[in-house]
Amino acid sequence: MSSSFGTLFRISTFGESHGVGVGAIVDGCPAGLELSEADIQPQLDRRRPGQSDLTTPREEADQVTILSGVENGKTLGTSIGLLVRNKDQRPGDYGEMNDVPRPSHADFTYQAKYGTRASSGGGRSSARETIGRVAPGAIAEKILREEYGIEIVAWVSAVGEEVAGEINPLTINREQVDRNLIRCPDATAAVRMEEKVREIRDAKDSIGGVVSCVCRNVPAGWGEPVFDKLDAMLAHAMLSLPATKGFEVGSGFAGTCLRGSQHNDPFVKKGGRLGTVTNNAGGMLGGISSGEPVLFRVAFKPVATIGVSQQTVDFDGSPVTLEAKGRHDPCVVPRAVPIVESMAALVLLDLAMRQKMRNA
Amino acid sequence: MSSSFGTLFRISTFGESHGVGVGAIVDGCPAGLELSEADIQPQLDRRRPGQSDLTTPREEADQVTILSGVENGKTLGTSIGLLVRNKDQRPGDYGEMNDVPRPSHADFTYQAKYGTRASSGGGRSSARETIGRVAPGAIAEKILREEYGIEIVAWVSAVGEEVAGEINPLTINREQVDRNLIRCPDATAAVRMEEKVREIRDAKDSIGGVVSCVCRNVPAGWGEPVFDKLDAMLAHAMLSLPATKGFEVGSGFAGTCLRGSQHNDPFVKKGGRLGTVTNNAGGMLGGISSGEPVLFRVAFKPVATIGVSQQTVDFDGSPVTLEAKGRHDPCVVPRAVPIVESMAALVLLDLAMRQKMRNA
Amino acid sequence: MSSSFGTLFRISTFGESHGVGVGAIVDGCPAGLELSEADIQPQLDRRRPGQSDLTTPREEADQVTILSGVENGKTLGTSIGLLVRNKDQRPGDYGEMNDVPRPSHADFTYQAKYGTRASSGGGRSSARETIGRVAPGAIAEKILREEYGIEIVAWVSAVGEEVAGEINPLTINREQVDRNLIRCPDATAAVRMEEKVREIRDAKDSIGGVVSCVCRNVPAGWGEPVFDKLDAMLAHAMLSLPATKGFEVGSGFAGTCLRGSQHNDPFVKKGGRLGTVTNNAGGMLGGISSGEPVLFRVAFKPVATIGVSQQTVDFDGSPVTLEAKGRHDPCVVPRAVPIVESMAALVLLDLAMRQKMRNA
């Protein structure tokens, strides 16, 4: 297992769908920060299931409790324990699938790795694990916002083949993103996306999508060559999320078709600093932030657990027909939005702290 | 700086284009492995510049020396020092560009981060840094091959808009890849790609491309949830490479358009183990290897340093016209092939060692 | 902050005297281990205050709850959350001392480091923090015992100038250690020690002491040169404990007076393996376990918080007379016994797992 992430701002997480709860320890949070559960709860609320008819109908309140590291409303600089209790601790809802590894799910590989696996809900491969990322991410985000004015905004840019029009990364904000259930700021595309998700849901199927993200006001100089470059850390963070299959920064795969003379971002004076005319780089050069907005995209595959009947085999290799009965999201991307933002915040703050030392 | 990669099989690297040389320390290599420079040199030769008219004409022999950790032709289990001397240690060839940050190069961000930068050749952002990855990668690959029969093969699947036809990941081998200069096993596409690169080179421009990679015979069970999943570590490794802008595993971004019922890979009995009928997952489920071939793709942007005249500004913000005079690759992907393979080997071996403990 | 310890068996801890509770995340615990709270509680009970008239009269039940990582009584291989709730969460008992840094306590240095500090009980410098070590240590110990037959036994070998006679490290067990309140298996010395502690307690003063520890049945080969040698890791672990000032392994400081011809431990055949006639080395050679018992000693200073009147200054430098009113141990060593055992277990299991990979 590797349940920790980060070097100086470091989180360690725990928890499955069953058991008492899920949570995290945040190590390295600066002292003197005003912090209460109210700073953390909003992103957990954006993440939780049951928000709309587009997501799984499971109702989970997901109330966070701060266990340590805060006194009189301010952080002490010591490690912060965070706990979200599970509403229903009993395993069993998925019991019928125990002998059959769900196609494209982690049942098979957890069994291969550990010789055992949680009897329900995917254990640590469950999306519920991401609570342990979102709660610390909300703390990281608060620090980034207060200390640097950093704004992190993610949105749904595609659901299946329904693609959003161009979104202005300089102005997009969360209020705009949250205006519709699918969290796509292109209102027209959003309607098509929501229709698509309802159609898929009614077909007991699932569909993939893309989440885009911008981080504004990141100062130049963040990212640690050679191996902990900003893009490398973001890629690591995003591909560690359940159901992700791809990551692009800046021009991404499309940029491979450009010539250098087209792709290069010429420098230009922007107020007191150098900026670039274009931003194919996505806000980083040589793995170090340039001062331009950090731009990246994350691909989410369709959820594996579907009600559609599937021909597969059980652990013994005998053919079975599988129809999942659990309640699952037909499309994860609306709920993935705050998760992507949280991981971006964790990456940025850790690199900020590694750089801060140099500027002291 | 963060010049180390890996947890149990761990490399630390050093070296710029100028200075005495570049190299690495390999920590955690098992004892008793037969090892000499001859095991490492071939991949360095595939990486070095000057291999053909498609790459930079700089001639660098890049001969590796083992400094420690080997006695009587066998590893001791102790750390292995590796050194490749620089042929020409004098800075200066790039001197004319010192006041101007090259567009889309790391000059600007290194200066912002460190308050200084190497006067020539990009310092640690130079492609020469990758020698410190390829040499240890060759050792990792030897261990993976001997202990598990693992085969890692990368190839060029796109140069700009010239895209290779389907390559069979079950059978492709390095001999096939190396049959042409561009390292694309689709011979017809290779011709078009090479023409494209020569055209770009003659225009003093550059072009991007895509490298695909397969890792065969990876046993089920490798990859450490939650944060060090196999896909997360591969993404981290690949995005830490110079000039990379994207990473996909399995179905990647294209897979977001599929429904779960299309994307799911049903299980099937394959000899004594379970396998999958399709492999949209790219060989991993929940971040743990499934036993199916590991498949991923890496996007490389066009090289930033081009001879084409560029309008930009110097560090003071004054407009300048820049025409780079250095010798650079018009397209990095042929030389990137062994680098991608090396990083894949480093990731796999580290995760193998983390899992091995469980199987003992 | 650095609230994590270990590489493969890795704990992260949180919690102060105030707040909801203290606890830990255990990452890397093998799957399939039978585990319940009953495996952890006994060492917590040996650690808790209020066990006898020799310790602080504060009553803390210190009941542990497993939050995750266990299903149907067996570990899943996933991270294990552990929580011990604080009985009394209100800060304040120590309020009167807020303007005065207690001599030889961490008030002053926490303030210097973080610009703030917990208003009560020492925050993370409180002995209560060690719950986060003892609970995971009990798990580590269980694994070491079941998998290798390892026995870890610590005991009090000195309280001030009252020194225990020779204890046989080959036979000493916990039952013998727990026969008296002071946890010294030399019954005669124990009487003198207990008298000394009562005398010191009645004088509102405190006294130091030494805890000795043996780890039996540790196989040869554990410990990672160069920097993570077995002795280095034990020293790190023990000096990270509150109130420790010294660490010795094997012959320790006394051994510096011996000649090599006296100090060297000749090899001899012991059953099927090589052992040594003497054990001045303390069970390790070159930082790697030799198969002989691992022997070490830890020095604990007298507790800083005393009722005796002290002349000191407040944070502004103004002279004050301080008489601590809190309830504190006159001598920490009896309660330190399970803490030392726990840290030894954490070190051994982590090194065991790092070695296990080689033996696979």
Next chain:
Amino acid sequence: MSSSFGTLFRISTFGESHGVGVGAIVDGCPAGLELSEADIQPQLDRRRPGQSDLTTPREEADQVTILSGVENGKTLGTSIGLLVRNKDQRPGDYGEMNDVPRPSHADFTYQAKYGTRASSGGGRSSARETIGRVAPGAIAEKILREEYGIEIVAWVSAVGEEVAGEINPLTINREQVDRNLIRCPDATAAVRMEEKVREIRDAKDSIGGVVSCVCRNVPAGWGEPVFDKLDAMLAHAMLSLPATKGFEVGSGFAGTCLRGSQHNDPFVKKGGRLGTVTNNAGGMLGGISSGEPVLFRVAFKPVATIGVSQQTVDFDGSPVTLEAKGRHDPCVVPRAVPIVESMAALVLLDLAMRQKMRNA
């Protein structure tokens, strides 16, 4: 193997007595530091063998070369490669001992751990390994001196039972330490110590000793609770050195005999800051530096390889009489002085950098 040390100022080392050479990579060195081989060589010269008739007569020049990370005499902020070539690369001088594990040497445990071992000179357990610590340590020390005015001075405080009188830690300097060959600033004791070493040497035996160390001008606030406390990191560093058996900070083992009322260091105003009247704490409280001098002592056992005839057994368990023929130090402590200083510097700088971020 674990050949790396440090978190932000991080070294990785390589090299045995045989092979091309020994060295290190220094990662995290700040940019803009004036640095050349001349900054590093003096401590290597104090460490090298053959300095006097008190040490092994092996002549090793131990000239260091900087391989990377420095341009025009200043550091670039990138990783620094360091290499010291071995004079004599041929294994064999110790060949006769190959079938016999030398008592109290690491032959036996390396064999147990790795299934092999270097045929000569102890491989990575050889004192030659410490070159990889001293060279980076000299860089760390330069930074600490220039940025904070920190002075680190170690000296020999005991050779066997010959103990130095009280040394004033506030004024002792390296010139005073180096006035005699044994590196003891108490001139009278030094004479006795040197006589003792010559006597031991002529008897083909060896003797242990103690090295004391002071670090002055360390600001308050360095050290990372809970696990990376200043004392814990120093203990880790020192016990990772070959031949060490004990570590004490401040009052150490002797302090266990004091009462709290005697041991506590009252605070007092010292210029603009708070200091303490006494320094039993050894310059740290709760594992965080207090601003008072950091004081610690390290116990070195007698060297294992002696010419005196020893009864032992070979790897098969058959009795043999062993008389080592190699050239070895009769007492390591004079040469250990710069090694202890180097490790102290590595610990302090790493913790300084971890704290610097907070002060920014």
